[in-house]
Amino acid sequence: KQEVTQIPAALSVPEGENLVLNCSFTDSAIYNLQWFRQDPGKGLTSLLLIQSSQREQTSGRLNASLDKSSGRSTLYIAASQPGDSATYLCAVKYGGATNKLIFGTGTLLAVQP
Amino acid sequence: GAGVSQSPSNKVTEKGKDVELRCDPISGHTALYWYRQSLGQGLEFLIYFQGNSAPDKSGLPSDRFSAERTGGSVSTLTIQRTQQEDSAVYLCASSRREGATVRGEQFFGPGTRLTVL
Numbered sequence: 001k002q003e004v005t006q007i008p009a010a011l012s013v014p015e016g017e018n019l020v021l022n023c024s025f026t027d028s029a030i031y032n033l034q035w036f037r038q039d040p041g042k043g044l045t046s047l048l049l050i051q052s053s054q055r056e057q058t059s060g061r062l063n064a065s066l067d068k069s070s071g072r073s074t075l076y077i078a079a080s081q082p083g084d085s086a087t088y089l090c091a092v093k094y095g096g097a098t099n100k101l102i103f104g105t106g107t108l109l110a111v112q113p
Numbered sequence: 114g115a116g117v118s119q120s121p122s123n124k125v126t127e128k129g130k131d132v133e134l135r136c137d138p139i140s141g142h143t144a145l146y147w148y149r150q151s152l153g154q155g156l157e158f159l160i161y162f163q164g165n166s167a168p169d170k171s172g173l174p175s176d177r178f179s180a181e182r183t184g185g186s187v188s189t190l191t192i193q194r195t196q197q198e199d200s201a202v203y204l205c206a207s208s209r210r211e212g213a214t215v216r217g218e219q220f221f222g223p224g225t226r227l228t229v230l
């Protein structure tokens with residue numbers, strides 16, 4: 001069964017700290033992996049997408065890595081800010097006829113000022 | 114241009130009533146997806162449309178759920194005879210058709226919060 005897990009479920013850090021969010025998936029035959037953030041009561045905002053052939057993607061203070069062989073991805077946030085507080089979700093797309101995303105359980109991040 | 118839009122943003126209905134949720138994808142996006150986000154189940158896939166191909170309905174939880182996409186653009190998700198367990202946030206996403214230079218990144222709308230009393 002294709003499952004996606006995120007650890008930790010919740011994380012609280014002081015402003016300015018660098019942090020890492022983890023995502024693991026049981027089936028390594030992924031097509032791509034996408035990281036999202038979700039603010040309370042809002043939809044999902046796409047942060048980064050990594051293709052299966054890539055090892056990492058960067059956008060501003062965010063860096064996402066992918067290690068297919070170990071079934072893991074990490075989202076690194078540098079110099080965290082209170083505005084980074086949100087739920088972070090990773091989602092995996094597998095090849096085949098369907099393009100559906102399989103979502104992880106999410107990490108609730110709180111950055112304390 | 115505008116992002117994915119959904120309406121209504123909130124819907125409260127009584128058990129047994131039918132509801133229709135609407136999604137307007139990003140212009141030019143050929144693929145459209147519906148997902149559901151509930152407290153107990155997290156985010157789960159419901160249905161996927163790609164151009165004129167037959168939709169992937171593998172995620173629909175029961176035959177009370179149906180969706181259509183007219184003219185390759187706007188989509189409507191219909192839930193018949195709503196039950197309390199249908200209460201959730203229904204999210205729509207769209208993406209461009211994947212190709213050599215197109216990654217198929219999915220962009221989400223703000224969602225419709227459905228409450229069944």
